[in-house]
Amino acid sequence: MASTNNQLEATELFEGQSLLYMHMFGFLKSMALKWAIQLNIPDIIYNHGKPITLSDLVSTLQVPISKQSLVERLMRFLAHNGIFVIHEKGENDDDDDQAYALTPASKLLSKSCCKDHCLTPMVLMSTDPILMGKFHQLGDWICGEIPTLYEAALGSTVWEFLEGKPEYLSLFNQAMASDSQMVNLALKNCSKVFEGIDSIVDVGGGTGTTARIICEAFPKLKCVVYDLPQVVANLSSACDNLSYVGGDMFKSIPQADAIMLKWILHDWTDEICIKILKTCKESVSSNGKKGKVIIMDIIINEEDDEKDMTETKLCLDLIMMGINGKERTGKEWKHLFVEAGFKDYKIFPLFENRSLIEAYP
Numbered sequence: 001m002a003s004t005n006n007q008l009e010a011t012e013l014f015e016g017q018s019l020l021y022m023h024m025f026g027f028l029k030s031m032a033l034k035w036a037i038q039l040n041i042p043d044i045i046y047n048h049g050k051p052i053t054l055s056d057l058v059s060t061l062q063v064p065i066s067k068q069s070l071v072e073r074l075m076r077f078l079a080h081n082g083i084f085v086i087h088e089k090g091e092n093d094d095d096d097d098q099a100y101a102l103t104p105a106s107k108l109l110s111k112s113c114c115k116d117h118c119l120t121p122m123v124l125m126s127t128d129p130i131l132m133g134k135f136h137q138l139g140d141w142i143c144g145e146i147p148t149l150y151e152a153a154l155g156s157t158v159w160e161f162l163e164g165k166p167e168y169l170s171l172f173n174q175a176m177a178s179d180s181q182m183v184n185l186a187l188k189n190c191s192k193v194f195e196g197i198d199s200i201v202d203v204g205g206g207t208g209t210t211a212r213i214i215c216e217a218f219p220k221l222k223c224v225v226y227d228l229p230q231v232v233a234n235l236s237s238a239c240d241n242l243s244y245v246g247g248d249m250f251k252s253i254p255q256a257d258a259i260m261l262k263w264i265l266h267d268w269t270d271e272i273c274i275k276i277l278k279t280c281k282e283s284v285s286s287n288g289k290k291g292k293v294i295i296m297d298i299i300i301n302e303e304d305d306e307k308d309m310t311e312t313k314l315c316l317d318l319i320m321m322g323i324n325g326k327e328r329t330g331k332e333w334k335h336l337f338v339e340a341g342f343k344d345y346k347i348f349p350l351f352e353n354r355s356l357i358e359a360y361p
Protein backbone atom coordinates (compact mmCIF):
# COMPACT_ATOMS: atom_id res chain seq x y z
CA MET A 1 0.00 0.00 0.00
CA ALA A 2 2.76 2.39 0.98
CA SER A 3 4.58 1.72 -2.27
CA THR A 4 1.40 2.40 -4.33
CA ASN A 5 1.05 5.73 -2.56
CA ASN A 6 4.70 6.48 -3.15
CA GLN A 7 4.34 5.61 -6.81
CA LEU A 8 1.29 7.85 -7.13
CA GLU A 9 3.11 10.63 -5.37
CA ALA A 10 6.13 10.20 -7.61
CA THR A 11 3.94 10.16 -10.75
CA GLU A 12 2.21 13.36 -9.67
CA LEU A 13 5.50 15.02 -8.82
CA PHE A 14 6.94 14.09 -12.24
CA GLU A 15 3.85 15.58 -13.86
CA GLY A 16 4.36 18.71 -11.76
CA GLN A 17 8.02 18.81 -12.79
CA SER A 18 7.03 18.50 -16.44
CA LEU A 19 4.52 21.36 -16.14
CA LEU A 20 7.10 23.57 -14.43
CA TYR A 21 9.71 22.94 -17.14
CA MET A 22 7.13 23.77 -19.80
CA HIS A 23 6.42 27.10 -18.09
CA MET A 24 10.08 27.90 -17.33
CA PHE A 25 11.00 27.57 -20.97
CA GLY A 26 7.80 29.19 -22.30
CA PHE A 27 9.66 32.45 -23.01
CA LEU A 28 11.60 30.68 -25.76
CA LYS A 29 8.44 30.53 -27.87
CA SER A 30 8.37 34.32 -28.14
CA MET A 31 12.16 34.54 -28.53
CA ALA A 32 12.17 32.03 -31.41
CA LEU A 33 9.34 33.98 -33.07
CA LYS A 34 11.43 37.14 -32.77
CA TRP A 35 14.46 35.32 -34.23
CA ALA A 36 12.39 34.27 -37.28
CA ILE A 37 11.26 37.88 -37.80
CA GLN A 38 14.76 39.34 -37.29
CA LEU A 39 16.08 36.99 -39.99
CA ASN A 40 13.09 37.72 -42.24
CA ILE A 41 12.38 33.99 -42.57
CA PRO A 42 8.61 34.27 -43.28
CA ASP A 43 9.32 36.61 -46.26
CA ILE A 44 12.23 34.46 -47.46
CA ILE A 45 9.98 31.38 -47.57
CA TYR A 46 7.12 33.29 -49.20
CA ASN A 47 9.38 34.85 -51.87
CA HIS A 48 10.98 31.44 -52.55
CA GLY A 49 7.61 30.44 -54.02
CA LYS A 50 7.74 26.85 -52.73
CA PRO A 51 8.83 25.11 -49.50
CA ILE A 52 12.50 25.96 -48.88
CA THR A 53 15.15 23.36 -48.07
CA LEU A 54 17.56 23.89 -45.19
CA SER A 55 20.48 24.41 -47.58
CA ASP A 56 18.59 27.05 -49.59
CA LEU A 57 17.50 28.75 -46.36
CA VAL A 58 20.97 28.91 -44.82
CA SER A 59 22.50 30.10 -48.08
CA THR A 60 19.90 32.91 -48.34
CA LEU A 61 20.55 33.81 -44.69
CA GLN A 62 24.33 33.63 -45.27
CA VAL A 63 24.73 31.71 -42.02
CA PRO A 64 28.32 30.49 -41.44
CA ILE A 65 28.71 26.74 -42.06
CA SER A 66 29.52 26.19 -38.37
CA LYS A 67 26.07 27.52 -37.41
CA GLN A 68 23.85 25.88 -40.03
CA SER A 69 22.60 23.18 -37.69
CA LEU A 70 21.36 25.92 -35.33
CA VAL A 71 18.99 27.13 -38.04
CA GLU A 72 17.70 23.57 -38.40
CA ARG A 73 17.11 23.31 -34.64
CA LEU A 74 15.31 26.66 -34.43
CA MET A 75 13.14 25.72 -37.42
CA ARG A 76 12.37 22.35 -35.82
CA PHE A 77 11.25 24.15 -32.66
CA LEU A 78 9.08 26.62 -34.59
CA ALA A 79 7.60 23.84 -36.74
CA HIS A 80 6.83 21.83 -33.60
CA ASN A 81 4.87 24.86 -32.38
CA GLY A 82 2.90 25.34 -35.61
CA ILE A 83 4.73 28.45 -36.86
CA PHE A 84 6.18 26.61 -39.89
CA VAL A 85 5.48 23.19 -41.32
CA ILE A 86 8.11 20.67 -42.46
CA HIS A 87 7.41 18.95 -45.77
CA GLU A 88 9.15 15.59 -46.08
CA LYS A 89 10.21 14.92 -49.67
CA GLY A 90 11.93 11.57 -49.59
CA GLU A 91 12.95 8.67 -47.43
CA ASN A 92 16.67 9.53 -47.26
CA ASP A 93 18.01 10.91 -44.03
CA ASP A 94 19.19 13.96 -45.90
CA ASP A 95 18.66 17.63 -44.90
CA ASP A 96 17.42 18.45 -48.36
CA ASP A 97 14.67 15.87 -48.08
CA GLN A 98 12.98 18.34 -45.76
CA ALA A 99 11.59 21.71 -46.74
CA TYR A 100 10.00 24.42 -44.64
CA ALA A 101 6.67 26.00 -45.60
CA LEU A 102 4.52 28.74 -44.11
CA THR A 103 1.50 28.06 -41.91
CA PRO A 104 -1.35 30.57 -41.36
CA ALA A 105 0.62 31.89 -38.35
CA SER A 106 3.85 32.59 -40.28
CA LYS A 107 1.88 33.98 -43.26
CA LEU A 108 0.77 36.70 -40.82
CA LEU A 109 4.46 37.51 -40.21
CA SER A 110 5.29 37.92 -43.90
CA LYS A 111 4.88 41.44 -45.24
CA SER A 112 5.02 40.12 -48.82
CA CYS A 113 2.33 37.51 -48.19
CA CYS A 114 -0.03 39.39 -45.83
CA LYS A 115 0.66 43.04 -46.60
CA ASP A 116 -2.66 44.10 -45.08
CA HIS A 117 -2.63 41.70 -42.13
CA CYS A 118 0.92 41.57 -40.88
CA LEU A 119 1.23 40.99 -37.12
CA THR A 120 5.02 41.49 -37.00
CA PRO A 121 4.80 44.85 -35.15
CA MET A 122 2.77 43.20 -32.36
CA VAL A 123 5.44 40.49 -31.99
CA LEU A 124 8.18 43.14 -31.90
CA MET A 125 6.36 45.09 -29.19
CA SER A 126 5.59 42.05 -27.07
CA THR A 127 9.24 40.91 -27.24
CA ASP A 128 10.86 44.32 -26.72
CA PRO A 129 13.48 43.91 -23.94
CA ILE A 130 12.49 47.10 -22.06
CA LEU A 131 8.75 46.39 -22.21
CA MET A 132 9.27 42.72 -21.31
CA GLY A 133 11.78 43.68 -18.62
CA LYS A 134 9.18 45.35 -16.43
CA PHE A 135 7.53 41.99 -15.73
CA HIS A 136 10.61 41.04 -13.68
CA GLN A 137 9.36 43.57 -11.13
CA LEU A 138 5.82 42.15 -10.69
CA GLY A 139 6.64 40.90 -7.18
CA ASP A 140 8.06 44.18 -5.85
CA TRP A 141 5.28 46.17 -7.51
CA ILE A 142 2.41 44.05 -6.10
CA CYS A 143 3.81 44.41 -2.57
CA GLY A 144 4.45 48.15 -2.90
CA GLU A 145 2.32 51.30 -3.11
CA ILE A 146 3.11 52.40 -6.69
CA PRO A 147 -0.20 52.15 -8.66
CA THR A 148 0.99 50.67 -12.00
CA LEU A 149 3.79 48.32 -13.04
CA TYR A 150 4.80 50.85 -15.71
CA GLU A 151 5.33 53.49 -13.03
CA ALA A 152 7.18 51.03 -10.77
CA ALA A 153 9.51 49.78 -13.52
CA LEU A 154 9.73 52.63 -16.03
CA GLY A 155 8.89 55.68 -13.92
CA SER A 156 5.67 56.79 -15.66
CA THR A 157 2.25 55.55 -16.78
CA VAL A 158 2.16 53.77 -20.14
CA TRP A 159 0.73 56.86 -21.90
CA GLU A 160 3.36 59.20 -20.38
CA PHE A 161 6.10 56.67 -21.24
CA LEU A 162 4.92 56.55 -24.87
CA GLU A 163 4.61 60.35 -25.07
CA GLY A 164 8.21 60.80 -23.94
CA LYS A 165 9.71 58.14 -26.20
CA PRO A 166 8.84 58.65 -29.90
CA GLU A 167 10.41 55.32 -30.92
CA TYR A 168 8.15 53.47 -28.45
CA LEU A 169 5.10 55.52 -29.45
CA SER A 170 5.73 54.46 -33.02
CA LEU A 171 6.25 50.79 -32.02
CA PHE A 172 3.05 50.84 -29.94
CA ASN A 173 0.99 52.55 -32.68
CA GLN A 174 2.25 50.12 -35.31
CA ALA A 175 1.47 47.15 -33.04
CA MET A 176 -2.07 48.43 -32.43
CA ALA A 177 -2.53 49.11 -36.16
CA SER A 178 -1.43 45.55 -36.96
CA ASP A 179 -4.07 44.18 -34.59
CA SER A 180 -6.71 46.46 -36.11
CA GLN A 181 -6.00 45.23 -39.64
CA MET A 182 -7.77 42.01 -38.70
CA VAL A 183 -11.06 43.96 -38.40
CA ASN A 184 -11.03 44.07 -42.20
CA LEU A 185 -11.51 40.30 -42.36
CA ALA A 186 -14.31 40.33 -39.78
CA LEU A 187 -16.33 43.32 -40.99
CA LYS A 188 -18.57 41.24 -43.24
CA ASN A 189 -19.82 39.37 -40.14
CA CYS A 190 -20.90 42.57 -38.42
CA SER A 191 -21.65 45.07 -41.20
CA LYS A 192 -25.21 45.59 -39.84
CA VAL A 193 -23.69 47.33 -36.82
CA PHE A 194 -22.55 50.22 -39.06
CA GLU A 195 -25.67 50.44 -41.22
CA GLY A 196 -28.10 53.31 -40.55
CA ILE A 197 -25.60 55.57 -38.80
CA ASP A 198 -24.27 58.78 -40.37
CA SER A 199 -21.35 59.57 -38.08
CA ILE A 200 -18.96 57.69 -35.81
CA VAL A 201 -16.06 58.70 -33.55
CA ASP A 202 -13.35 56.12 -32.94
CA VAL A 203 -12.24 57.17 -29.46
CA GLY A 204 -8.62 56.18 -28.82
CA GLY A 205 -8.58 55.16 -32.48
CA GLY A 206 -4.77 55.33 -32.69
CA THR A 207 -3.46 56.02 -36.19
CA GLY A 208 -6.83 55.19 -37.74
CA THR A 209 -6.51 51.66 -39.13
CA THR A 210 -9.93 50.47 -37.93
CA ALA A 211 -11.58 53.76 -38.93
CA ARG A 212 -10.06 53.54 -42.43
CA ILE A 213 -11.42 50.02 -42.89
CA ILE A 214 -14.90 51.17 -41.82
CA CYS A 215 -14.75 54.32 -44.00
CA GLU A 216 -13.81 52.26 -47.06
CA ALA A 217 -16.64 49.80 -46.40
CA PHE A 218 -19.21 52.56 -45.70
CA PRO A 219 -18.27 55.59 -47.85
CA LYS A 220 -21.32 57.61 -46.67
CA LEU A 221 -20.37 57.23 -42.99
CA LYS A 222 -18.42 60.22 -41.61
CA CYS A 223 -15.72 58.98 -39.28
CA VAL A 224 -13.50 60.86 -36.80
CA VAL A 225 -10.43 59.30 -35.20
CA TYR A 226 -10.10 60.89 -31.76
CA ASP A 227 -6.84 60.27 -29.91
CA LEU A 228 -4.18 62.07 -27.92
CA PRO A 229 -2.61 65.00 -29.85
CA GLN A 230 0.81 63.29 -30.04
CA VAL A 231 -0.79 60.22 -31.66
CA VAL A 232 -2.77 62.00 -34.40
CA ALA A 233 -0.26 64.82 -35.04
CA ASN A 234 0.77 64.92 -38.72
CA LEU A 235 -1.76 62.27 -39.77
CA SER A 236 -3.84 63.06 -42.81
CA SER A 237 -6.63 61.04 -44.28
CA ALA A 238 -6.68 59.36 -47.67
CA CYS A 239 -10.49 59.13 -47.67
CA ASP A 240 -12.98 62.02 -47.79
CA ASN A 241 -15.09 60.63 -44.96
CA LEU A 242 -12.24 60.27 -42.42
CA SER A 243 -10.69 62.98 -40.25
CA TYR A 244 -8.38 63.13 -37.22
CA VAL A 245 -8.99 65.13 -34.05
CA GLY A 246 -6.53 65.39 -31.16
CA GLY A 247 -7.96 65.54 -27.65
CA ASP A 248 -8.39 63.91 -24.28
CA MET A 249 -11.35 61.56 -23.81
CA PHE A 250 -11.41 62.45 -20.10
CA LYS A 251 -12.15 66.08 -20.98
CA SER A 252 -14.60 65.68 -23.89
CA ILE A 253 -15.67 63.34 -26.67
CA PRO A 254 -17.01 64.72 -29.99
CA GLN A 255 -20.73 64.14 -30.71
CA ALA A 256 -21.74 61.43 -33.17
CA ASP A 257 -24.42 58.81 -33.90
CA ALA A 258 -22.04 56.15 -32.63
CA ILE A 259 -18.85 55.96 -30.61
CA MET A 260 -16.39 53.16 -31.15
CA LEU A 261 -14.04 51.92 -28.43
CA LYS A 262 -11.63 49.28 -29.70
CA TRP A 263 -9.21 47.96 -27.09
CA ILE A 264 -9.86 51.02 -24.91
CA LEU A 265 -11.91 49.87 -21.93
CA HIS A 266 -9.57 46.97 -21.12
CA ASP A 267 -6.82 49.58 -20.55
CA TRP A 268 -8.66 51.07 -17.56
CA THR A 269 -10.15 50.29 -14.13
CA ASP A 270 -13.91 49.81 -13.68
CA GLU A 271 -14.25 53.26 -12.16
CA ILE A 272 -12.57 54.97 -15.12
CA CYS A 273 -14.45 52.80 -17.68
CA ILE A 274 -17.77 53.85 -16.16
CA LYS A 275 -16.69 57.48 -16.50
CA ILE A 276 -15.67 56.97 -20.16
CA LEU A 277 -18.94 55.13 -20.92
CA LYS A 278 -21.01 57.91 -19.34
CA THR A 279 -19.25 60.52 -21.52
CA CYS A 280 -19.81 58.32 -24.60
CA LYS A 281 -23.50 57.98 -23.68
CA GLU A 282 -23.87 61.77 -23.54
CA SER A 283 -22.08 62.16 -26.86
CA VAL A 284 -24.34 59.73 -28.77
CA SER A 285 -27.57 60.93 -27.10
CA SER A 286 -27.04 64.68 -27.41
CA ASN A 287 -28.17 65.04 -31.06
CA GLY A 288 -31.59 63.57 -30.22
CA LYS A 289 -30.89 60.39 -32.23
CA LYS A 290 -30.93 56.88 -30.77
CA GLY A 291 -27.19 56.39 -30.81
CA LYS A 292 -25.01 53.55 -29.59
CA VAL A 293 -21.56 52.72 -28.31
CA ILE A 294 -19.69 50.01 -30.24
CA ILE A 295 -17.04 48.20 -28.23
CA MET A 296 -14.47 45.81 -29.73
CA ASP A 297 -12.78 44.05 -26.88
CA ILE A 298 -12.07 40.79 -25.08
CA ILE A 299 -14.61 38.81 -23.06
CA ILE A 300 -13.22 36.08 -20.80
CA ASN A 301 -15.44 33.03 -21.20
CA GLU A 302 -13.68 30.03 -19.65
CA GLU A 303 -16.78 27.85 -19.99
CA ASP A 304 -17.21 28.14 -23.77
CA ASP A 305 -13.73 29.05 -25.04
CA GLU A 306 -10.99 26.54 -25.91
CA LYS A 307 -8.27 26.33 -23.22
CA ASP A 308 -5.67 28.01 -25.51
CA MET A 309 -8.02 30.91 -26.22
CA THR A 310 -8.62 31.46 -22.51
CA GLU A 311 -4.87 31.34 -21.95
CA THR A 312 -4.29 34.12 -24.50
CA LYS A 313 -7.02 36.22 -22.88
CA LEU A 314 -5.53 35.64 -19.42
CA CYS A 315 -2.05 36.62 -20.71
CA LEU A 316 -3.57 39.85 -22.02
CA ASP A 317 -5.18 40.32 -18.62
CA LEU A 318 -1.69 40.23 -17.04
CA ILE A 319 -0.44 42.74 -19.63
CA MET A 320 -3.43 44.95 -18.79
CA MET A 321 -2.67 44.48 -15.08
CA GLY A 322 0.62 46.27 -15.77
CA ILE A 323 -1.18 49.37 -17.03
CA ASN A 324 -4.00 49.23 -14.44
CA GLY A 325 -6.56 47.75 -16.81
CA LYS A 326 -8.19 44.30 -16.93
CA GLU A 327 -9.84 41.76 -19.20
CA ARG A 328 -13.46 41.16 -18.17
CA THR A 329 -15.96 38.32 -18.01
CA GLY A 330 -19.50 38.79 -19.37
CA LYS A 331 -20.68 39.54 -15.84
CA GLU A 332 -18.01 42.22 -15.38
CA TRP A 333 -18.94 43.89 -18.69
CA LYS A 334 -22.61 43.90 -17.61
CA HIS A 335 -21.60 45.67 -14.40
CA LEU A 336 -19.96 48.48 -16.42
CA PHE A 337 -23.03 49.00 -18.65
CA VAL A 338 -25.46 48.97 -15.72
CA GLU A 339 -23.34 51.40 -13.69
CA ALA A 340 -22.89 53.74 -16.67
CA GLY A 341 -26.69 53.82 -17.12
CA PHE A 342 -27.06 51.92 -20.43
CA LYS A 343 -30.51 50.40 -21.01
CA ASP A 344 -29.36 47.33 -22.92
CA TYR A 345 -26.46 45.76 -24.84
CA LYS A 346 -25.84 42.96 -27.34
CA ILE A 347 -22.73 40.82 -27.84
CA PHE A 348 -21.55 39.52 -31.24
CA PRO A 349 -18.44 37.41 -31.99
CA LEU A 350 -15.92 39.48 -34.02
CA PHE A 351 -12.75 37.45 -34.58
CA GLU A 352 -10.57 35.02 -32.64
CA ASN A 353 -10.24 36.45 -29.14
CA ARG A 354 -12.40 39.54 -29.78
CA SER A 355 -16.10 40.35 -29.39
CA LEU A 356 -18.18 43.28 -30.56
CA ILE A 357 -20.59 44.75 -28.02
CA GLU A 358 -23.30 47.25 -28.93
CA ALA A 359 -24.45 49.26 -25.91
CA TYR A 360 -27.65 51.33 -26.10
CA PRO A 361 -28.23 54.42 -23.91
Ligand SMILES: C[S@@+](CC[C@H](N)C(=O)[O-])C[C@H]1O[C@@H](n2cnc3c(N)ncnc32)[C@H](O)[C@@H]1O
Pocket: 159, 176, 177, 179, 180, 203, 204, 205, 206, 207, 226, 227, 228, 231, 247, 248, 249, 250, 261, 262, 263, 264, 267
Ligand atom coordinates in the same frame (compact mmCIF):
# COMPACT_ATOMS: atom_id res chain seq x y z
C1 LIG B 1 -4.62 50.14 -26.73
S1 LIG B 1 -4.62 51.50 -27.77
C2 LIG B 1 -5.94 51.09 -28.88
C3 LIG B 1 -5.81 51.78 -30.21
C4 LIG B 1 -6.89 51.41 -31.23
N1 LIG B 1 -8.21 51.63 -30.73
C5 LIG B 1 -6.72 49.97 -31.65
O1 LIG B 1 -7.43 49.10 -31.17
O2 LIG B 1 -5.82 49.72 -32.45
C6 LIG B 1 -5.35 52.74 -26.75
C7 LIG B 1 -5.43 54.10 -27.41
O3 LIG B 1 -6.02 55.02 -26.48
C8 LIG B 1 -5.37 56.26 -26.63
N2 LIG B 1 -5.57 57.07 -25.43
C9 LIG B 1 -5.02 56.90 -24.20
N3 LIG B 1 -5.43 57.87 -23.36
C10 LIG B 1 -6.28 58.66 -24.08
C11 LIG B 1 -7.03 59.84 -23.76
N4 LIG B 1 -6.99 60.37 -22.54
N5 LIG B 1 -7.78 60.40 -24.74
C12 LIG B 1 -7.82 59.86 -25.99
N6 LIG B 1 -7.13 58.75 -26.33
C13 LIG B 1 -6.37 58.16 -25.40
C14 LIG B 1 -3.93 55.85 -26.86
O4 LIG B 1 -3.15 56.89 -27.41
C15 LIG B 1 -4.09 54.65 -27.78
O5 LIG B 1 -4.07 55.02 -29.13
Ligand SMILES: O=c1cc(-c2ccc(O)cc2)oc2c(O)c(O)ccc12
Pocket: 122, 125, 126, 127, 131, 132, 134, 158, 263, 264, 266, 267, 319, 322, 323
Ligand atom coordinates in the same frame (compact mmCIF):
# COMPACT_ATOMS: atom_id res chain seq x y z
O1 LIG C 1 2.01 42.80 -26.25
C1 LIG C 1 1.67 43.83 -25.62
C2 LIG C 1 0.41 44.41 -25.81
C3 LIG C 1 0.07 45.54 -25.11
C4 LIG C 1 -1.23 46.16 -25.21
C5 LIG C 1 -2.27 45.56 -25.92
C6 LIG C 1 -3.51 46.15 -25.94
C7 LIG C 1 -3.72 47.32 -25.26
O2 LIG C 1 -4.96 47.88 -25.26
C8 LIG C 1 -2.70 47.94 -24.56
C9 LIG C 1 -1.47 47.35 -24.53
O3 LIG C 1 0.90 46.13 -24.24
C10 LIG C 1 2.10 45.57 -24.02
C11 LIG C 1 2.92 46.18 -23.07
O4 LIG C 1 2.53 47.28 -22.43
C12 LIG C 1 4.14 45.59 -22.79
O5 LIG C 1 4.90 46.18 -21.88
C13 LIG C 1 4.57 44.46 -23.43
C14 LIG C 1 3.80 43.87 -24.37
C15 LIG C 1 2.54 44.41 -24.68
